[in-house]
Amino acid sequence: MVAEILQSLPQVLVDGLALGAIYAVIALGYTMVYGILELINFAHGEIFMAGAFIGVAMLILMTGMGWLAAMPAVLALILVLVVTSILTGFMGVGIERMAYRPLRNAPKLITLISAIGVSFLLQDLVRFITEYKRGNYILTGPSMFNEQFAIKFSSISSSFSDAFFKTSTIILIISVVLMMIGLDFFVNKTKWGMAMRAVAQDRETASLMSINVNKIISLTFFIGSALGGATGVLFAVQYGTIDPYIGFILGLKAFTAAVLGGIGNIRGAMAGGIMLGLLEMFAAANLQLLTGGIFGAEYKDVFAFAILIIVLIFKPEGLFGKAVTEKV
Amino acid sequence: MQKLTNKIKGNKLAQIILLVLYVLVTSLSLYLAQASVTAFLLLLFSLLLLYYTELPDRLKWVIAGVVLVGVIPFVSSTGPGYQSYMEVATVVGIYVAMALGLNIVVGLAGLLDLGFVAFFAIGAYTYGIFATGQAEKFMPFGDFPLSGESFWIFILIGCFVAALFGVLLGIPVLRVKGDYLAIVTLGFGEIIRIVFNNLDKPVNITNGAMGLASVKPPEIFGYQFVYPNQFYYIVLAILLFVILAVRRFEFSRIGRSWKAVRENEIAAQSMGIHLVRTKLLAFAIGASFSGMMGVVFAAKQTFVDPTSFTLLESITILVMVILGGMGSVPGVILGAAVITILNLQVLTEVTNYLNQLSLNGVISFPEALAPAKMQRFIFGAILIIFAIYRPQGLIPAKNPVFDEESLKEGSKKHRKEQITVEHDKGFQA
Incomplete structure (x- = not known):
């Protein structure tokens, strides 16, 4: 059994890293909003999904106009990423303005309900726009960056088999790493980032220090949503086919990653995302083997939720978070 | 107009006469124009009017009983639409009971449960497995399918099993803070669905995605319940029990502690309320209503499969509670009725009408915008609008x-x- 697990390990690592990178960036969006508003932004998964659709729509449009053939593919991708992230960023700001800001002093339950409403609304909005334009809501993007590579793990030791990946995987991982470094720099080193941390710590005191709290909250939503939207594009390029309902479960798992890393903690979310991606891929590949065929790969979602529940019970502050006691 | 309403206010006799007149007119129109959905809906609307009259409560119950047991089945019975009306009424009843269950969890105890349909699924599968040949595949003893007479016991069993799962879910979950609860219950709902979808191996318990077909219909003294008009009375009886139970709970000691926990956990705790026990009880009782109706659902559909228990269902029940008013029993009943009828009748009717128009070339109407497909949009919009503008719901x-x-x-x-x-x-x- 161990030999078989070792055989598939390199491939699991590569796939898990790609999936984990996606979880990590989405988890950032959840964790930033939670850190600043103490609100689970259910709509974040849908922003990711909308980003994927906007990206694919742009790519299809550019193919139709012949631009995609005329310019280098990487340039086209960067263009799409930038435009998509700006659009989804403003989308996030709009959602905050319309659905969350009027409820800032309402009981938390009400805000959560509003967030679920936004999430469902967005799903259907994207569904009917796509279906209206294309006749079918499942969308397949133009295939890009499809060259296969192999890392010759087998040359290191015969107990490993080779791992295969596409160019898009490299692009995905590189862009995610850049985004994370950029965000980390922004939050920790710039004045805006400092304001953001201040608002997350204590909204009222921050406003007394002449920080415009509403503007900072909008900025947080903008950044989180822009990152989420850009990840959506990368997801679409990596996995090919998208539908309007991918965001919900993926968002849920990304939230799990955020909880795993300690909610409100940006570096924790990154680590949690990668960890969850690796665990999930490992489970998908080996669950059948480990349990003697009782559980198969179809239980990988259950596995992710089980992690969430276990973390919440035994270490609700997450692996890298600080325990907070509630004060009266 | 002002004078007229003032006159009616406070004059109970006038209210009774007007109400009876309204019921008569709508029943007559339903009796004569059988295919009219409007007349059916207007007849149901009389119950809402009844709620707003100033009659004594006991009289209201009697009138509601007469309308539900006698008038509605009788006047719709003569036409071709009979079974479809009764089907709608039965489904409304099922959803009302579930929404009342969720109302205890969300409305009274303030715990947001996004996987509520899981308990409904547990109830449905409890009956579905034993009332088909399925149980033979993993049970070494006993003779399956059980006869339809076991249905009545299974209502109780479904109730207890669902309550048990409510507690089992609650024990780990209730230690976490309020907003995590939403996510965990959401995950639980998905887990239950995935497990039911895949539990055909290694031991075939739920028959996986194929579902359980030809569930035995309920039976009593050799009389079989097969058609919606017969299920209507079963649902009505259970619903009566549920409503009475909810009303008793609401103003009892436990109901007051639910509300206290909802308002402020720490304050409630310091007043001597056992937090975990109170929350667990809310979970268990809410789940048990859902479990009972799950059994009825399995018997009514004669078919159970995992696709009936998606996240959309959980959200639908949540929308009913939010629309009607969290914590308000009449509100939740209204919300459940409105949403179910919207789902089953209004949206499909409007879609058919629009399709007809576009067939005749009056307007060009894209298939993608069919209102029957727009459930998520409509529910999302209802949730946002009510959260922002009317969090207390239609009937606070x-x-x-x-x-x-x-x-x-x-x-x-x-x-x-x-x-x-x-x-x-x-x-x-």
Whole structure:
């Protein structure tokens, strides 16, 4: 059994890293909003999904106009990423303005309900726009960056088999790493980032220090949503086919990653995302083997939720978070 | 107009006469124009009017009973639409009971449960497995399928099994903070669905995605319940029990502690309320209503498969509670009725009508915009709009207000205390 697990390990690592990178960036969006508003932004998964659709729509449009053939593919991708992230960023700001800001002093339950409403609304909005334009809501993007590579793990030791990946995987991982470094720099080193941390710590005191709290909250939503939207594009390029309902479960798992890393903690979310991606891929590949065929790969979602529940019970502050006691 | 409404206000006789007149007119129109969905809906609307009259409560119950048991089945029975009307009424009943269950969890105890349909699924599968040949595949003893007479016991069993799962889910989950609860219950709902979808191996318990077909219909003294008009009465009976139970719970000691926990956990705890026990009880009782209706659902559909228990269902039930008003029993009943009828009748009717128009070339109407497909959009919009503009729902919850003076006197002289009502401030703050 161990030999078989070792055989598939390199491939699991590569796939898990790609999936984990996606979880990590989405988890950032959840964790930033939670850190600043103490609100689970259910709509974040849908922003990711909308980003994927906007990206694919742009790519299809550019193919139709012949631009995609005329310019280098990487340039086209960067263009799409930038435009998509700006659009989804403003989308996030709009959602905050319309659905969350009027409820800032309402009981938390009400805000959560509003967030679920936004999430469902967005799903259907994207569904009917796509279906209206294309006749079918499942969308397949133009295939890009499809060259296969192999890392010759087998040359290191015969107990490993080779791992295969596409160019898009490299692009995905590189862009995610850049985004994370950029965000980390922004939050920790710039004045805006400092304001953001201040608002997350204590909204009222921050406003007394002449920080415009509403503007900072909008900025947080903008950044989180822009990152989420850009990840959506990368997801679409990596996995090919998208539908309007991918965001919900993926968002849920990304939230799990955020909880795993300690909610409100940006570096924790990154680590949690990668960890969850690796665990999930490992489970998908080996669950059948480990349990003697009782559980198969179809239980990988259950596995992710089980992690969430276990973390919440035994270490609700997450692996890298600080325990907070509630004060009266 | 102002004069007229003032005159009707306070004049109970006038209210009775108007109500009876309304019921008569709508029943007659349904009786004569059988295919008219509008007449059917207007007839149901009479129950809402009844709620707003100033008649004594007992009389209201009697009138509602007469309308539900007698008038509605009778006037719709003669035409071709009979079974479809009864089907709608039965489904409304099922959803009302579930929404009342969720109302305890969300509305009274303030715990957001996004996987509520899981308990419904557990109830449905409890009956579905034993009322088909499925149980033979993993049970070494016993003779399956059980006869239809076991249905009545299974209502109780479904109730208990669902309550048990409510507690099992609750024990780990209730230690986490409020908003995590939403996510965990959401995950639980998905887990239950995935497990039911895949539990055909290694031991075939649920028959996986194929579902359980030809569930035995309920039976009593050789009389089989097969058609919706027969299920209607089963649902009505259970619903009566559920409504009575909810009303008793709401103003009891446990109901008051639910509300206290909802308003402020720490304050409630310091008043001596056992937090975990109170929350677990809310989970268990809410789940048990859902479990009972799951059994009825399995028997009514004669088919159970995992696709009936998606996240959309959980959200639908949540929308009913939010629309009607969290914590308000009449509100939730109204919300459940409105949403179910919207789902089953209005959206499909409007879609058919629009399709007809576009077939005739009056307007060009894209298939993608069919209202029947827009459920998510509509539910999402309802959730946002009600959260922002009317968090207390269509019929806000009311709390009894006790007059201190009369209470003091009452305790001396054993007089009945005067109870007036005031709007529940819980969710308006």
